[in-house]
Amino acid sequence: MSGTSAGRAGKRGAEKGIELSDRYEVYPDQPLPFLNSPGCDAVAALDKRNPSLALFALICSRELAPRVDAVRSLSHVESSAFLTPRASGIITQASDQKRKFVIIFEQPRGERVQSEPSASFQPLSEDDLIRGVITPMVTNLRELGGRILAHRAIRADNIFTSGGSNQEIILGECVSSPAGYFQPVIYEPIDAGMSTPSGRGPGYISDDFYALGVLIAVLSHGGNPVPQLSDQEVVASKIAVGSYATLVGQARVSLKLMEALRGLLCDDPAERWNIMDLDLWANGRHLSPKQATLSAKAARAFEFDGEEYNTARGLSFAMGHNWSLAQETLRDDALEGWVRRSLSDEKCASAILKASRMSRMGGEGGGGQDKAVAGVLTALDHLAPIRYKSISARLDGLAQALAIDFDKDHVPQMISEVVRSKLHKSWIEVQPSMKPEYVPWIRQADIIESFVNRSRIGFGPERALYECNSSWPCLSPLLKNDFVNEGAELLPALERLAQDGIPDYVPMDRHIAAFSATRVKNLSERLFIQLAEPADKLQYNVSVLRLFSEIQRATGPEALPNTARWFAKLLGPITETYHFRSFRQQLSKGIEGATQSGDLAELLWLVDNENLRQQDEVGFAQAQNEFASIAGQITWHEDGALTSDAHVAAISQRASAVVSAVLASVSIAVMSFIYVT
């Protein structure tokens, strides 16, 4: 046993903790390194209602996101042999102002059984194993099975002693990182071990039973039974001689334990022990030990990369690790001939022949060659995961691989090629039987295919990521300091981003669009079409605002003054697009008012007011006409239309006649008056 509990209780009370869910406090400045999980730091935590309870919090990362759905599901588990999540939520670390997802657990009283995966320890006796490990694990697996949830982190360095006189172990947490991601290869069944860690997927409960078998082997051995083997060699050995022979081998194991180990380490998931078998065994019923089901051996070996292979599975595994050489191997019919003659597998040989021809027709460097290699590898080993170039993922792990490795070069592209080439369907076709558990994963692959085929913003691999990983946080670089895994959290996160100063960029990228399309209900597709087809930069900004106002309407909060200020800054120039200065002033005042109220819909109404725009256009056209008319009049005057000789003469003549007539009339009237009087 190893580990330390020094400073376990922490120094709470000295500093103020960060509040979580009104009940807990988290102390990021009080690390508890002996409780760290891979990829997550453990810190002290406090239950304000029960301060005497020793708690710890795991601070999760955004890139290797926690299993939020599993947290919810497992928080109701009532088992003393399981580290149950008590609470979870997001805190803001004072040191770097980053918002992190934390999960609070009760501190186990004992130590880790194995301090690290490579550490050695005192082997457990058969009695200790059965009473202290297997019995509580049966309870745990029953609880997990009831929730149709695989733990995927059953390993010696993730179990704790219960402390005191009780020798029962406590199973560690499994929710702080993606399922199976940090599981050492020896704990994984052959197909999961062949997968990249990101492509192992959530897995099945049978994976947990396999891991329990490995755990028993490790605990009875006092450490890794095969420390001399690399991960690749472990998988190759499991393929060649079976998991039991690889991990237990010639070690002295009692018949009772051997029975359980053979059942749990069975490489065929259908034959592997389940909870009923384990229950029967624990209650003293003896079941006949399972014999390893090994691949058919060829009459003669096939040479690949300087090594000789006697089984199709072994060759497939080796070819998967040397893609370019595998492509070369398909250029002749040697492989097809070996399978047909030495393995007598006509079906596989026909599949290889078909793929080889396709590869040759595809020419050098064509995508057809990669597809052909993937097809051949699946034909040689139908139990292996889907392999395509550097991708190796189980059917249920495609979506998780997309999420974990999204930022890695070409991974989204390669997964897109996998689903476009329908390699997942080819994989299903070569399985001996269609299992019900495949159905959701086939549907998931279809979803990936449907979205990667649409490249515009709001769709593409990003959309597939969020559609198929329901609690994965938004991976937008804009939100790198935040943890946003729900639609309602998106706008508050952007609000916080703008709190310390309005950025110059638009708060939109492919991740935010895809995330909002997935996590905010009832958003119209039209909003994303408008985002993809902006007439200009301003129009794009208006489209972003339109989307965000819809999100605000759907999820709140009612006031987003900083986000509104952000958009007001981005859309400020839109007032300049109005001709009428009065409209500009009204608009500026309106934008200022909407900014203060933080109502994005009001802001949108102002900057996207078609009626006002039309009034402005009509009025401007009229003003232009009027201006042109006045300019014409000025020109007429300046050209001397009124002062020309002809005009002056005409006016003068008329004026003379009038003046003369008036003068004559007056004279006559005066004279008449004089003569009469």
Next chain:
Amino acid sequence: MATETEKSNKMTWILLAIPVSAVLLPTCLLLLVLMLPTMVAFIVDGTPGRKFVITVGMMNLAGTVPAVVDLWGHGQTFQASFEGMSNVFAWAGALMASGVGWLIYWVMPPIIANYQGIASRAQVLSLRAKQKKLIAAWGDEVAAVVAEPYRQGDEPAEEAPEPES
């Protein structure tokens, strides 16, 4: 070319003038002689509407009024008519009044020319002020329609009032 209606109207006037002339013959003879300047104007006037004839004729007519009144005071006899024709004061009145008519006609063009010049400039200033108001309300772009855009400050006439909102 005179139309049939115009010809008919003229004929009506001539038919009416004949009895009147017969009754007022001494007066008519006197007027015929004293209106000689108007006849000269009629001969030299080539303007449309014969505004020169009207100008001179109106004043000439006013100048003959004392002679006609004097004739009527003597019973409108031929003798009194002939005396009027030979009266130097009657001639002086008719000729001087005609001269005033001539003067009006010749003085009017420079006056009108000056007036039109001033009016035209005032009109241009008013129009430019209107343009400035339009520019203030709608921006420089509103002037883009004209070949030589008028820009604020080119030739400000006066401060343009604020546009109505």
